[in-house]
Amino acid sequence: MTGGVNPFTFAAVARVALTTAKASWTVRAIAGALASTLAGTLAGALVGTVTPVAWAAGPGTATAAAALAGAAPVSQNQTGGIDLHFRPDGTFTIVQFSDPQDNESVNPRTLALMEQVLDTERPDLVVLTGDNISGSECKDAALALRKIVAPMEQRHIPYAVVFGNHDDEGRLARAQLMKVLQEGAYNLSQSGPTNLPGVGNYYLLVHRHDGSEPVVALYFLDSGAYAPKAVGGYDWIKPAQIDWYRETATSFKAQLGHVLPALMFFHIPLPEFDTVWQNGTAIGSKNEDVCAPKFNSGLFAAMVEVGDVKGVFVGHDHVNDYIGELNGIRLAYGGSVGYDTYGKQGFPRRARVIRLREDNPANFETWIHLPPDHGLDPSW
Numbered sequence: 001m002t003g004g005v006n007p008f009t010f011a012a013v014a015r016v017a018l019t020t021a022k023a024s025w026t027v028r029a030i031a032g033a034l035a036s037t038l039a040g041t042l043a044g045a046l047v048g049t050v051t052p053v054a055w056a057a058g059p060g061t062a063t064a065a066a067a068l069a070g071a072a073p074v075s076q077n078q079t080g081g082i083d084l085h086f087r088p089d090g091t092f093t094i095v096q097f098s099d100p101q102d103n104e105s106v107n108p109r110t111l112a113l114m115e116q117v118l119d120t121e122r123p124d125l126v127v128l129t130g131d132n133i134s135g136s137e138c139k140d141a142a143l144a145l146r147k148i149v150a151p152m153e154q155r156h157i158p159y160a161v162v163f164g165n166h167d168d169e170g171r172l173a174r175a176q177l178m179k180v181l182q183e184g185a186y187n188l189s190q191s192g193p194t195n196l197p198g199v200g201n202y203y204l205l206v207h208r209h210d211g212s213e214p215v216v217a218l219y220f221l222d223s224g225a226y227a228p229k230a231v232g233g234y235d236w237i238k239p240a241q242i243d244w245y246r247e248t249a250t251s252f253k254a255q256l257g258h259v260l261p262a263l264m265f266f267h268i269p270l271p272e273f274d275t276v277w278q279n280g281t282a283i284g285s286k287n288e289d290v291c292a293p294k295f296n297s298g299l300f301a302a303m304v305e306v307g308d309v310k311g312v313f314v315g316h317d318h319v320n321d322y323i324g325e326l327n328g329i330r331l332a333y334g335g336s337v338g339y340d341t342y343g344k345q346g347f348p349r350r351a352r353v354i355r356l357r358e359d360n361p362a363n364f365e366t367w368i369h370l371p372p373d374h375g376l377d378p379s380w
């Protein structure tokens with residue numbers, strides 16, 4: 001980092017077991033009628049019409065906030081809500097798993113690493129940042145996806161998913177894969193507004209430990225797959241998605257009276273991931289090119305203008321795991337957790353951990369979790 005104190009911590013070593021209690025979260029049942037009413041009311045906010053919502057403390061408000069988090073118009077099959085909130089100790093921990101990229105015979109080492117990460121880090125939320133399966137290698141893509149989310153289902157840990165360029169290369173399209181995800185009791189993934197490109201443009205809110213007002217917004221975007229052949233390379237996030245993010249963040253600001261700090265998750269890195277590596281502020285590993293789209297469609301500029309996003313987390317490039325800061329936004333790779341997809345000798349499979357604090361959510365900690373057999377296993 002240039003110009004003073006490094007604002008974040010990073011440890012390229014396996015994290016020792018934490019002493020915090022098992023993931024703390026509550027499930028709040030939302031009456032179907034109330035949820036659908038709120039969904040109808042708040043759908044406008046999602047597509048740009050600001051609908052004021054009172055955030056004052058109170059049980060009804062907590063339910064309303066939970067409904068807002070789960071109230072994308074196309075997610076009305078979700079009749080219950082999982083209300084994400086900080087723990088009483090003021091922390092909220094997210095584990096990012098990226099690019100397992102396997103078929104229905106998921107490599108047991110991939111699942112073992114995921115389980116070891118979950119049991120050690122005790123996250124409050126898991127985010128899967130794409131290429132969760134390798135669709136083209138699947139005989140049964142639904143089974144492959146169910147196996148990837150099973151470690152979280154078994155541990156009752158909520159999880160949110162975005163898709164990559166390989167998930168839907170088999171028999172199941174993104175919308176079908178999203179339906180599979182929505183079978184899960186702890187799934188928080190949503191299709192998102194139907195007028196947006198892709199499947200899986202949505203947000204979740206993390207509330208104060210007492211369940212009152214939101215402290216952090218988590219945005220999830222579908223970064224697509226491949227650009228048109230005439231352009232080549234990978235797809236870019238579309239203007240309509242950027243507009244949706246900006247309008248949603250603006251509506252939060254109008255409701256809360258201040259900018260709501262945010263993190264953003266998607267699969268394919270932005271061109272700015274290369275910029276942040278080139279400017280020398282990044283720490284971590286870069287073992288392959290930044291496979292960003294050839295066009296810069298302006299999402300990063302929108303984030304800078306809105307001023308809410310403090311961290312962007314992507315996958316796609318399995319053997320990059322660096323993090324660097326550009327214009328006040330930290331850009332981070334997660335690395336790959338998958339043992340049956342490409343890697344690099346001497347670069348073990350891994351996961352990223354993010355720890356937010358309720359009293360200063362912009363200044364999150366993050367580190368890379370390496371497998372406990374690091375250094376002993378020659379098969380990387």
Ligand SMILES: [Zn+2]
Pocket residue numbers: 131164165166267315316317
């Ligand atoms: Zn990818």
